[in-house]
Amino acid sequence: MDLADAWERNAGDWIAWARAPGHDGFWGGTWPALRELLPPPGGTVLDLGCGEGRLGRLLQEAGFRVVGVDRSPTLARASAAAGSAFPVTVADAARLPLASQSISLVVASMSLQDVDDLAGAIGEAGRVVVPGGQFCIAIVHPFVSAQDDETVHTDQFRVSRPYLEPRRYEDRVDRDGFSMTFTSMHRPLSAYTEALSGHGFAVTALREYGDRAIPWLLTLRAEKRRRPG
Numbered sequence: 001m002d003l004a005d006a007w008e009r010n011a012g013d014w015i016a017w018a019r020a021p022g023h024d025g026f027w028g029g030t031w032p033a034l035r036e037l038l039p040p041p042g043g044t045v046l047d048l049g050c051g052e053g054r055l056g057r058l059l060q061e062a063g064f065r066v067v068g069v070d071r072s073p074t075l076a077r078a079s080a081a082a083g084s085a086f087p088v089t090v091a092d093a094a095r096l097p098l099a100s101q102s103i104s105l106v107v108a109s110m111s112l113q114d115v116d117d118l119a120g121a122i123g124e125a126g127r128v129v130v131p132g133g134q135f136c137i138a139i140v141h142p143f144v145s146a147q148d149d150e151t152v153h154t155d156q157f158r159v160s161r162p163y164l165e166p167r168r169y170e171d172r173v174d175r176d177g178f179s180m181t182f183t184s185m186h187r188p189l190s191a192y193t194e195a196l197s198g199h200g201f202a203v204t205a206l207r208e209y210g211d212r213a214i215p216w217l218l219t220l221r222a223e224k225r226r227r228p229g
Contacts, residue, residue, distance in 0.1 A: 030109060049114065092120075126224060
C-alpha cells in the first residue's frame, strides 16, 4: 500500500479531525506560519495535496484564486461538498494535470511528507509555476519524524535510527474524541532542499516553530529561478 492509499483509507477520520475547530496545530501553528510566507494575492494558487479543503478555503478568504489537487477521491469530494468554490482534481502530485507555467504560487501544507515521489512532486511544481513564482511549504519538522515512536509526543528526544535514512512511519493519535492514523515518510531536510534546488528553486526563507525541546513545524519559501536573458 502506498502513502496515497493509506490516506484514502483514513480519509473519513481525517475529515472529522481537520474540521474540528482549533483541534490540531494547523489553526494556531501551521496556517499562521504559512501565511507569513505568502506573497500578495495574484494569479492562480495551487493547493498541492489539498485534502478536504481547509487551507484552500482560508487562501480564498485571503484573496487568492485557488485550484486544488489531491490523490484521495474521498478527500477531493469532501472539499467540493464543503462549498469551497475552488476546483479540485484527483491526481498524483508527481503528474499534475496542469499546463506548464500556469501557476503563480504553489502551497503544500503538511502534504509533501505524504507523497511517495517527492522529487517528482517538486519537479512538477517547478514545471507548472511561472519563473519568479513562489513555492510555500509546511512539513512536520524532520527532527520529529526522525524520533523513536515512543518519544514523538513527549518532551523527550530519542533517535535510534539514522536521521539521513528516509523511512515510512505511522503515527496513531487519539485526542479529544478524535482518532487519526498519519502515514508519512521521514526524510531529512536535505531531501527537500536538494529536490528544490535540482528543479530550479532557490530557498528564500526557512523557519522553525515549536515550544518543546525540538521544533515540530518547519516552513520554507522557495522562488522559481528566472533563466538569464
